Amino acid sequence: MQGVEGGYAEQIALKAGIVGRKPNGVSHEQAAAMALTGLTAVSAIEETLQLKSGETILIQGGAGGVAGVAIQLAKHRGAHVITTASAANHAYVRSLGADEIIDYNEADFVEAAKGCDAALDTVGGETGERTLLVLRPGGRAAFIGGPPPPSEVDGILALKPPVRRSAEGMNRVADLIEAGAIRPPEIRTFALSEAAEAHRISEARHLRGKLVLKVP
Ligand SMILES: NC(=O)c1ccc[n+]([C@@H]2O[C@H](COP(=O)([O-])OP(=O)(O)OC[C@H]3O[C@@H](n4cnc5c(N)ncnc54)[C@H](OP(=O)(O)O)[C@@H]3O)[C@@H](O)[C@H]2O)c1
Secondary structure, eight states: OOOEESSSSSEEEGGEEEEEEETSSOOOOHHHHHHHHHHHHIIIIISSSSSOTTTTESSSSTHHHHHHEEEEEHHHTOOEEEOOOOGHHHEEETTTTTTTEETTSSSSSSHHTTTEEEEEEOOOHOOOOOOEEEEEEEEEEEEEOOOOOOSSSSTTTOOOOOOOOOOOHHHHHHHHHTSSSOOOOOOEEEEEGHHHHHHHHHHHTOSSSSSEEEEO
């Protein structure tokens, strides 16, 4: 099977300008799992939020693919990281570096994480809309789980990361991996022929880490 762009194919044609190098020390499956997650986390944490050492950030949906990279990147920049996850994923998000974990099934994250400097929402819906409520005046939030909600109070910014595919972005992710700042999220591998089942799991929105389709 041959395609143009996308990933569900044995061979694809790509523009050279968006191809980055595979980082040393990770498998091809791990590198694949770091492409969109890494680019998105870098765009959100570095470019959009410009997170600084000593700041506190709430990362919603810590067990997901993008959030798993974002937690590590935020810690690498010296931030204090609060994240939300169901109880089954607490050990996993702690292993990624989360300082505080809120079980969103048991506690209201707005009450538990008040006064944050920054936030990253990867969940969307009502969770995304309420994420602004954890910020201090002048705080900023990035939204990838849905469009940024309107924000007109206390100088709070609701931002959409401009995630671009580029060799530069991919190489930034590779540099971070090779420096030991971030590692790939947990991976569940499926054969390309199992893509429908992989989609069912992904769309249920409780996958830990990232799915990878393995081409024979
Ligand atoms: N360019 C972009 O803007 C861009 C790029 C990549 C992804 N995205 C979007 O970003 C979102 C996240 O994608 P993803 O692949 O990183 O992760 P995902 O697979 O969509 O997220 C799954 C995780 O979300 C957690 N979760 C579900 N409901 C939650 C809730 N109410 N509160 C806290 N956590 C919750 C689950 O953990 P529990 O089982 O612990 O609940 C699960 O581990 C998607 O909407 C995706 O389309 C956007």
